[in-house]
Amino acid sequence: SPAGGPAPDPQSRAGVPTAAGASIPSYPAAERAVKAVAEAVRYGQWRRALADDDGRVPEYEDIDETGAAAQLAALLADVDAGAALTLTDWHARELLARYGIRVLPTLPAPSADAAARAAAVLGYPVALKTTAPHLRHRADLGGVRLDLTNEAELRRSYEELTDALGKPAELLPVVQAMVPRGVDTVVRSVIDPAAGAVLSFGLAGVASELLGDTAHRLVPATDRDAAGLIRSIRTAPLLFGWRGSDPVDTPALEDLLLRLSRLVDDHPEVIDVRLEPVVVAAEGVSVLSATVRVAHAPARGDLGPRTLPSY
Template identity: 70%
Template sequence: PEPRPAAGRRPALIPAYPAAERAVRALAEAVRYAAWRRTAAEPGRVPEYDDIQEAAAGADIERLLDRFTSDLAPGRSAALPPADAEALLARYGIHVRPALPAPDPDTAVRAAARLGYPVALKTTAPHLRHRADLGGVRLDIAGEAELRRTYTELTDFLGSPAELRPVVQAMAPRGVDTVVRAAIDPAAGAVLSFGLAGAPSQLLGDLAHRLIPATDREVGEQIRSIRGAPLLFGWRGSQPVDTGALEELLLRVSRLVDDHPEVVAVDLEPVVVAPRGLAVLGASVRLARPPATTDLGPRRLPFY
């Protein structure tokens, strides 16, 4: 006869699966959960940066909210003009590469002379933003004659300058194009997202997410967890990029959103990560009055 369990104890249950594949999948999930438990015990730290201007950023946010959200309905957010968004990000050591308006060829030439060649000519119309595949971004323009010719080709092909809203920007060092975002999720709270720019994130959804405030250990794991991560670390003989600078950028965005709940969305795209350093080429920020809440801090899974 089978032995009876001791009084007060439940009998041990042996899991059974209809196929070997399901058993292997369950075992893999158990291994992943055990690894997560080990790393969760040492989550890392939220670094301090001496150049962060938290109080000044808070004052800027209050001023901007008074200016841009006075007519907004409750729960709605406002997109900051590029200059205000870049100034706010700079308070947290996040510097966006300057882009000068170019409403006509002569202005574009003066902007390029100010920034220094080579330059890029880009459209900023919403339907063309970050769409290099449509010809809205022209790179490595080396001189005035080429810039004028490119400007004419761009406007003849895609539309008038008023529609395209072109800008001139100094060329960034070659590297891997990435995207860094932060947003408020109704279920999880503030979430930090990272992926490769373009098709990997837009078409394939290859993004990694972490709750804010993120620690140094978490962002290190985050950039390594996307499927396209090998491109950052020297895939097929390419030169590895500066992942240390990328991790610092993610931590600074996390700090900004954690310190100021009025910042409801940050979008940095593209962020070109080079072998040394990185360049933020585009940025947008949205602000809103935070709703009243009793839910303090990020949500964590309990341990049993």
């Protein structure tokens, strides 16, 4: 032991005392020591990158901040303080479009004839989907039929859907135009009581939900934040050509994230936005569904900066 110091406890995990009064970390296994060193290296890399480049919040000339403010004021005119309003699909699409976020339109299909008329308007190929809350985003239950190329296929799928899952009034089916295939993702922004507005990203699907494979950044997000966000999830290789697949349009995805960040930062009345799925193809992104909740903006007493480690 150091001169004049107590003998270290060989069973102690707190560390070995030194003459200076500090301690040397000790670990019960080499694997834990290696993991600790790796985390320290990652933290150091993050600190250096943060010091070198904080990134920038881009400016957009095509957003309609004034129009969005007027729309939100009108929507919240009859909403009590403390209450939240879930926007209709039409109002959600209109609000998001003001910030350059286009949500693919859907047409209701309460009957097979209505589905055929909707497909004629949108153009084949189309997708037939249920929008009932208990089936929403549950393609594994058979509530989504894709690549229907003509009216005969559409009517047959409609009959199969209603026979298997229930009546049209229960399923709330819609018809939507097909988009280029790609990787299904989820983009979300929500107000966290402690941190404020948070931007989140992950891949769509059960596997990501079970693993909790979602990354987060604070709003307003910089271009550096957006790039790091999509690369920090464990399933990120699927976006960059994993096992010979085509890499997707990550710049378009980053642009979508930055536009949503700008919307939420400009308008604190927007308390929750969920874009799911967002299909990221080799060229471009397609937002197939959007849920938006709004409320009167709460008063903020803390106006200081917040930080969220992104390493």
